[in-house]
Amino acid sequence: MSYCVNCGVELDASHKSCPLCNTPVINPKQLEQLIAVPPFPSEKGQVELVKRKDAALLLSVVLLSTAVTCGLLNVFVYKASLWSLSIIGACCVLWVFMIPLVIYTKLSAYASLLLDGVVVCAYLFMLTWLTKQNTWFWGIALPITILVTVLAEIMTFLLRRFRFSFLVTATVSFAEIAVLCVGIELVLNRYLHQRFFLSWSGIVLTICSIITIALITILSKKRLRNAVRRRLHF
Amino acid sequence: MPSKRPPLSEKRPKKDWYKLDLSAIVYPTLQRRDFSAVYRLSVTLKAPVDPELLQRAVDIAMKRFPTYKVAIRKGLFWRYLEPNRRPGPYVRPDIKNPCMPMGFQTNNRYLVRFYYYENRISMEAHHCLGDGTGGMCVLQTVTAVYLELQGCFITKKYFVRDVNEEPSPGELEDAYMRYADAGVHPPRVHEKAYRVRGTKEPFYTLNIINGTLSSAETKQVAKKYGVTVTEYFNAVLLYALLQKQEKEWHLRLRPVKIAMPVNLRRFFPSETLRNFITMVYPGIDPRLGAYTFEEIVTQTHNFMRYYINEKFLRGDITTNAATQRNPLIRVVPLFLKDFIVSRFYAAIQDKNSSAGLTNMGLCQVPEDMKPHIERFDIYMGQPFSSRTNCAIITYEDTLTINFASSIIEADVERLFFRKLVQDGIHVKIASNRESV
Ligand SMILES: [Zn+2]
Numbered sequence: 141m142s143y144c145v146n147c148g149v150e151l152d153a154s155h156k157s158c159p160l161c162n163t164p165v166i167n168p169k170q171l172e173q174l175i176a177v178p179p180f181p182s183e184k185g186q187v188e189l190v191k192r193k194d195a196a197l198l199l200s201v202v203l204l205s206t207a208v209t210c211g212l213l214n215v216f217v218y219k220a221s222l223w224s225l226s227i228i229g230a231c232c233v234l235w236v237f238m239i240p241l242v243i244y245t246k247l248s249a250y251a252s253l254l255l256d257g258v259v260v261c262a263y264l265f266m267l268t269w270l271t272k273q274n275t276w277f278w279g280i281a282l283p284i285t286i287l288v289t290v291l292a293e294i295m296t297f298l299l300r301r302f303r304f305s306f307l308v309t310a311t312v313s314f315a316e317i318a319v320l321c322v323g324i325e326l327v328l329n330r331y332l333h334q335r336f337f338l339s340w341s342g343i344v345l346t347i348c349s350i351i352t353i354a355l356i357t358i359l360s361k362k363r364l365r366n367a368v369r370r371r372l373h374f
Numbered sequence: 375m376p377s378k379r380p381p382l383s384e385k386r387p388k389k390d391w392y393k394l395d396l397s398a399i400v401y402p403t404l405q406r407r408d409f410s411a412v413y414r415l416s417v418t419l420k421a422p423v424d425p426e427l428l429q430r431a432v433d434i435a436m437k438r439f440p441t442y443k444v445a446i447r448k449g450l451f452w453r454y455l456e457p458n459r460r461p462g463p464y465v466r467p468d469i470k471n472p473c474m475p476m477g478f479q480t481n482n483r484y485l486v487r488f489y490y491y492e493n494r495i496s497m498e499a500h501h502c503l504g505d506g507t508g509g510m511c512v513l514q515t516v517t518a519v520y521l522e523l524q525g526c527f528i529t530k531k532y533f534v535r536d537v538n539e540e541p542s543p544g545e546l547e548d549a550y551m552r553y554a555d556a557g558v559h560p561p562r563v564h565e566k567a568y569r570v571r572g573t574k575e576p577f578y579t580l581n582i583i584n585g586t587l588s589s590a591e592t593k594q595v596a597k598k599y600g601v602t603v604t605e606y607f608n609a610v611l612l613y614a615l616l617q618k619q620e621k622e623w624h625l626r627l628r629p630v631k632i633a634m635p636v637n638l639r640r641f642f643p644s645e646t647l648r649n650f651i652t653m654v655y656p657g658i659d660p661r662l663g664a665y666t667f668e669e670i671v672t673q674t675h676n677f678m679r680y681y682i683n684e685k686f687l688r689g690d691i692t693t694n695a696a697t698q699r700n701p702l703i704r705v706v707p708l709f710l711k712d713f714i715v716s717r718f719y720a721a722i723q724d725k726n727s728s729a730g731l732t733n734m735g736l737c738q739v740p741e742d743m744k745p746h747i748e749r750f751d752i753y754m755g756q757p758f759s760s761r762t763n764c765a766i767i768t769y770e771d772t773l774t775i776n777f778a779s780s781i782i783e784a785d786v787e788r789l790f791f792r793k794l795v796q797d798g799i800h801v802k803i804a805s806n807r808e809s810v
Pocket residue numbers: 144145146147148158159160161162163
């Protein structure tokens with residue numbers, strides 16, 4: 141039988157600290173804790189998720205029928221070019237995007253983001269085949285898609301690593317905006333002017349860096365962090 | 375209750391659907407992926423529970439409660455309950471996080487769950503089926519059948535129903551409508567109350583802090599203040615919330631209010647097993663000045679005396695029923711009703727109180743069941759927003775208080791129990807929290 145020295149309440153024999161104030165239980169007479177049956181089970185229940193079969197089916201049917209109709213129209217009516225490929229491709233991309241949302245919800249976030257990136261790349265590559273010209277793909281589309289995919293993966297990782305909070309989200313977002321803008325400008329300049337240099341994204345980079353550094357300072361100082369949370373929570 | 379009922383053989387035609395009762399209409403509209411209005415009742419026996427026997431008891435007893443063996447369905451204008459003939463509900467080993475969200479399509483569409491852990495049988499029910507009194511009938515009947523399967527004899531009294539009897543129409547009625555006959559609809563005053571701030575726990579975590587007290591000791595302390603036990607606990611919770619608000623950073627103080635369900639069966643005779651409760655909001659406004667504990671006790675005592683009586687409650691029920699009776703509201707399609715009700719609830723109803731408190735009072739048990747029962751626990755379930763809910767029940771001399779909250783900080787609970795200790799009540803604490 142142990143009491144919390146701070147609250148004065150008797151504690152269940154299985155508890156090693158007081159649930160009310162987290163003060164550890166130290167009983168000098170009872171250093172060897174008796175093995176007591178905990179008052180609550182330790183197994184955590186999992187909520188059964190309803191599979192959104194209806195939504196998945198509906199969306200699949202809509203996309204499939206759009207693709208098929210366009211394909212048929214292309215083959216039999218407007219035969220001038222292979223225009224339907226772009227629409228069929230877009231349908232495929234949309235379908236892959238919704239896999240983690242409605243079709244296979246257990247897919248890990250990283251895998252689904254990677255899949256999204258790959259599909260977008262494939263779609264863009266198919267468009268180069270339609271436009272009969274592929275320098276823009278290798279020069280702009282592919283690097284930017286890869287950059288966005290990588291940033292999305294990093295964002296997911298960071299947000300899962302640290303407990304979700306407004307401040308962490310803001311920090312990560314500002315840092316990523318800076319990287320994204322710099323990346324896009326570098327790629328564009330390389331493509332248009334054949335060399336690397338920074339102009340407008342330099343400004344974005346400066347502003348975002350200042351904000352990010354300020355946020356990291358706030359995050360690392362507990363007192364500051366609490367003050368900001370108190371004032372800005374919503 | 376002990377009226378003559380036709381035996382099983384001469385059955386009336388079975389009802390094949392039930393309207394939701396007046397307060398049950400609200401609960402399903404609040405359903406989210408991470409929230410269901412689910413409460414839990416537990417009974418702790420004196421010997422470990424045999425799961426197989428318990429399953430048999432559940433199967434036998436559930437047939438007696440047609441409004442609990444149901445699934446919920448959507449109509450064009452309202453939801454309704456439909457008898458559920460699928461297998462189940464199945465008993466399962468208890469879990470650490472009680473009152474998990476309950477999907478309407480999961481669990482074979484049942485809206486009740488049974489759990490066992492060591493000596494304890496727990497039942498969880500969605501609030502749209504009924505309130506704590508109705509749920510207690512189901513749980514105690516299941517327990518009685520379980521004990522009878524073990525070879526005991528249990529008198530059918532108080533909450534225990536005879537499983538060989540047909541349910542009376544009175545048990546299935548929507549009692550609100552029978553008493554919603556006041557000549558005036560008193561308006562409701564809504565004012566934003568103080569909200570407890572805290573760090574939200576991740577999805578599906580529900581923190582329980584359980585306090586076990588001696589009922590006699592508590593009664594004595596309440597008597598010292600000249601109030602009932604419910605009034606005393608309300609005052610202690612208000613006192614804890616006031617202290618918590620005082621300590622927190624705030625621009626201005628807000629009134630501190632408690633949402634307390636009142637069992638209407640005490641005032642309006644009905645044997646219904648469905649919802650028959652209404653909410654009252656005892657509170658303290660700290661903007662009027664600093665209250666001492668004695669003043670809070672007096673204020674709570676006077677509030678209860680003033681509001682909790684047959685006349686005021688009848689007016690309250692009538693106001694509630696007025697919306698449902700309004701023909702213009704009736705023809706609005708369900709999805710629009712859902713949208714409006716959930717917005718209204720989140721914006722006004724939920725902000726109207728700082729915490730919840732319910733006291734079921736003394737739980738009556740047939741004399742021959744007493745030797746098998748250790749204690750009862752009730753849990754108000756997951757709060758709609760970040761705050762803490764407190765549920766109290768007494769069995770013999772064991773008074774149990776269960777706080778359920780979805781925030782990490784236990785400040786309100788600590789202040790609450792410390793006040794009890796200061797008043798000289800011996801409190802024993804147990805919890806399902808991670809760190810303990
Ligand atoms: Zn303590």
